[in-house]
Amino acid sequence: MLEPVVTPAALTIARPEPGEYAPYYGRYISLVLGADILGTLDSQRRQMMLLLSGRDESDGDFRYAPEKWSAKEVLGHICDTERIFAYRALRIARAGRTAIEGFEQDDYVRNGPFARAPMPEIIEDYIAVRRATLTLLRNLEEGAWARRGVANKNEITVRALAYIIAGHELHHRRILEEKYFSGLGS
Numbered sequence: 001m002l003e004p005v006v007t008p009a010a011l012t013i014a015r016p017e018p019g020e021y022a023p024y025y026g027r028y029i030s031l032v033l034g035a036d037i038l039g040t041l042d043s044q045r046r047q048m049m050l051l052l053s054g055r056d057e058s059d060g061d062f063r064y065a066p067e068k069w070s071a072k073e074v075l076g077h078i079c080d081t082e083r084i085f086a087y088r089a090l091r092i093a094r095a096g097r098t099a100i101e102g103f104e105q106d107d108y109v110r111n112g113p114f115a116r117a118p119m120p121e122i123i124e125d126y127i128a129v130r131r132a133t134l135t136l137l138r139n140l141e142e143g144a145w146a147r148r149g150v151a152n153k154n155e156i157t158v159r160a161l162a163y164i165i166a167g168h169e170l171h172h173r174r175i176l177e178e179k180y181f182s183g184l185g186s
Contacts, residue, residue, distance in 0.1 A: 013037050013145055016160035020148070025160065028167025037162045038138060044169055045130045051176060052123050060119035064179040069109055071180045075122050076114030077105060078172050079129045082165050086133045089161040092149030093140050102152030137162055 015035050018026065032040055052075075060072040069077065088100050114122060145159040 013159055013162070016157055016163055020155075020157040021160035021164065022152075022154035022156070025156075025164050025167075028171060029160065029163045031167040031170045032163050037159070037166060038134065040166050041130065041134055041137070041162070044166060044173070045127065045134075048126060048130075048169070048173055049123075051173060051181065052119075052126075055119055055123075055181070057119055059181065060122070061115075062180055070115060071176060072117065072119060072122050073109050073112070073114045074172055074176060074180070075126055076112050076117075077109050078169055079122070079125050080108045080112065081105065081168055082129050082133055085161050085165045085168070086129075086136055088149070088151045088156070089158045089165075090136055092147050092151075092156070092161070093144035093158045095147060096149060099153070100149065100151040133165060 012035065015032075016029060021029065034040065055071075060075075061070050063070050084103055091098075091100060140158065145162075146157055148155050148157050150156070151161075
């Protein structure tokens with residue numbers, strides 16, 4: 001008799017514990033409720049789409065203070081950061097042993113195309129990035145989630161990276177809701 005095959009979608013991914021990530025990232029992980037990280041990431045995509053639905057260029061170019069990023073730059077930052085963290089998760093999940101360098105978020109935003117890109121294009125990029133992240137994570141084998149690697153000079157697990165991606169997006173979505181789109185029918 002054949003045993004049933006457990007698919008990655010049927011896995012329960014435990015929340016990461018403090019020793020699985022640098023303390024700084026606890027601020028993002030703590031924002032993520034529950035233990036269904038794949039469901040959370042998918043739900044976030046829908047929530048972000050509701051927030052961004054109907055936004056125009058003036059909404060995207062809005063800055064709530066002179067030295068702050070525009071809404072388009074915030075969304076671009078979310079995309080860049082998710083790409084980088086998903087890449088880290090891929091490398092570590094595949095048992096890569098080479099340490100992964102950090103990145104400077106302000107340089108990435110400053111040198112990114114976000115300020116001049118049309119808002120719909122940045123929204124489409126967000127959708128594509130989140131779908132790619134979900135595809136990667138949904139197809140990990142059970143043992144990959146607990147694998148450890150070094151990124152930005154800190155040891156981290158794949159499951160911690162998944163929670164950081166979700167918490168980072170939630171942190172910035174709340175900022176978009178409160179400081180950028182609060183008076184615009186969000």
